[in-house]
Amino acid sequence: MHHYLDQIYQELVIRHPHEKEYLQAVYEFLDSLGDLVDSDSSITENNMIRRMVEPDRIISFKVIWEDDQGVNQVNTGYRVQFNQALGPYKGGIRFHPTVNQSILKFLAFEQTFKNSLTNLPLGGAKGGSDFNPKGKSDQEILRFCRAFMTELYTYLGPDLDIPAGDIGVSSKAVGYMFGMYKRLTHRHHGSFTSKGITYGGSLVRPQATGYGLVYITEALLKTYFDTSIQGKSFVVSGAGNVAIHTASKIISLGGMVKGMSESYGMIHHDKGIDIELLSSIKDKNQTLDQYLNTYSDAIYTDNPKDLWKIPVDIALPCATENELDLEDVKTLHQNHVMAILEGANMPTTLEATHYLIQNKIPFVPGKAANAGGVTVSGLEMQQNAMHVTWDFDTVDQKLKQVMHQIFYRLHEESLRLNNPYDLVKVANILSFKKVYQAMIEQGL
Known part of the structure; x- marks a missing residue:
């Protein structure tokens, strides 16, 4: 890490030694900004980053x-x-x-x-x-x-x-x-988003994070491999709202979800997960092993980590922070995974992230890949301000457009930096630049 950025990070470690999740997020962010700091002396002169990270x-x-x-x-x-x-x-x-x-x-x-x-x-x-x-x-x-x-x-x-x-x-x-x-x-x-439809909520809000993740996956596959979701195989960790809607959208676009998980275990169905059945199981607060009552050819284990051992084209961690570690991504790589995109917030460890970048496996961090939720929240705010309600397809198309734009901006910046496989760095740089400029202009 750049010595100036490392000084900021070490100061935070001293001030907040027990806040490991916060420190990890800041470290990953700062680690991307070294070249930018070297190219613009004003960043260190006004000490803006120090103000930005707390x-x-x-x-x-x-x-x-x-x-x-x-x-x-x-x-x-x-x-x-x-x-x-x-x-x-x-x-x-x-x-x-x-x-x-x-x-x-x-x-x-x-x-x-x-x-x-x-x-x-x-x-x-x-x-x-x-x-x-x-x-x-x-x-x-x-x-x-x-x-x-x-x-x-x-x-x-x-x-x-x-x-x-x-x-x-x-x-x-x-x-x-x-x-x-x-x-x-x-x-x-x-003053709230995610409201009920009857009192100002937006259609697509429950599906937004999952759908958005699939839309950015769609853009990645087109850009890096000139292909689509049709015929591709996936694993999706989690069995909550994000994971369920992610899997549902994948299936609707012709993909196959071979495995899903929860904190107690994982289900592997090589013929493709029946997402309606799995959703029904979770709605009844039952565990995933109940899936076997309908599909005896499926495999259940009580280790959610076994999900990453299933050979698939795309892996989507959608459960919790640091669920995907170095050994997991090595296994996915050995099984020829094409790409990994984060549906949860910081589900991939720093060591695993570095491995993916070094091995040129396309990887989209959560701050880009799971932005669908806040995107539709923003659209909900627009509808509230105008006292209108948009139909499902209108909101869905706006969501798809935003997610595609996020990816194409990341990819364009990665090409400019001559590193198309470090989308983590470009996501941090692009998001930083906008916040930084706004803070400078407002004297914050």
């Missing part, structure tokens, strides 16, 4: 809510407002027991530069709580969402900070939070 503010608060037994429970809530140089803060809310400050800082940091790549006028943020919605009644989730929003609402607004749903936050939970926000502010405006 959030504008972190809001933390306790959330007191009553369970069905009448007992008051306590969780911790957060909102990390990272950067608003390009527009109001924008990023999801996550409810999961693993949520902590480090994870939300990493997600808000990534969100800042992901939003930059979409060319939408949005800054970056992320929020959530260590509340676990699994096993909770509908009334418990309602009471938690109301308590959470009571603490957070003063920091939100259509020109300030616009949250959306994320892991553990269903459309129903978004509705509960939006309803409480309206009760507290007496305003019905675009």
Whole structure:
């Protein structure tokens, strides 16, 4: 790493030694900027990068809510407002027991530069709580969402900070939070995205991240291999919203999904996953081994890592951070994988990322590949501002256009830098340049 950037990183390590997810995201970002720093002395002179890698503010608060037994429970809530140089803060809310400050800082940091790549006028943020919605009644989730929003609402607004749903936050939970926000502010405006269709939500929003991932895969295959998704085989990690819609879109375009996974294991069906059956299994909160009750020729193992051993053309990690490590990508490479694209946030370790680049395996990082969600959130905000509703095909085509544009801009920049197999570097450079210029022009 460039010595100036390494100084910034080491300072962060000293200040935040236990925030491993945040430090990993910053390291990967800084590691891409060395040549840019050498070519532009103003970057070091104004010390802008140092200001850019820490959030504008972190809001933390306790959330007191009553369970069905009448007992008051306590969780911790957060909102990390990272950067608003390009527009109001924008990023999801996550409810999961693993949520902590480090994870939300990493997600808000990534969100800042992901939003930059979409060319939408949005800054970056992320929020959530260590509340676990699994096993909770509908009334418990309602009471938690109301308590959470009571603490957070003063920091939100259509020109300030616009949250959306994320892991553990269903459309129903978004509705509960939006309803409480309206009760507290007496305003019905675009202060949330991922809303229900009946009160200002956008069509395609539930499918957006998965569909967007497939659209950028489509552009990659055309550019690098002059081919399409038709007839290609895939593995998709995860079995949640992103993975299900990713697999569904692949199948609709003539591809085959041979394997999917969850934290408890993975299912391999060489004839192609029946995505309607798998979706039904997950809707019933059942584990993937139930798939064998219908398809005895499928293979289930209790090790989700076995997913990466399946020989396929394309691998799409869509589950969680650091799920794809060096050994996994070596196995995929040995099995002649054509490309890997990130549907989750930072699912590939640094060592695995470097291996892919060195071995010239096309690899698209999450800040580009999974930008479909925030893209449609931006389109939802446009519809709210104009008081209109676009049909499914209109939103879907706009999403496809944005995702294709993101990829072609990355590829064009990679050719300019004479390294068409380091899309990580160009994604970081392009997103950085836009945020940097905005901060300079505004004196931030």
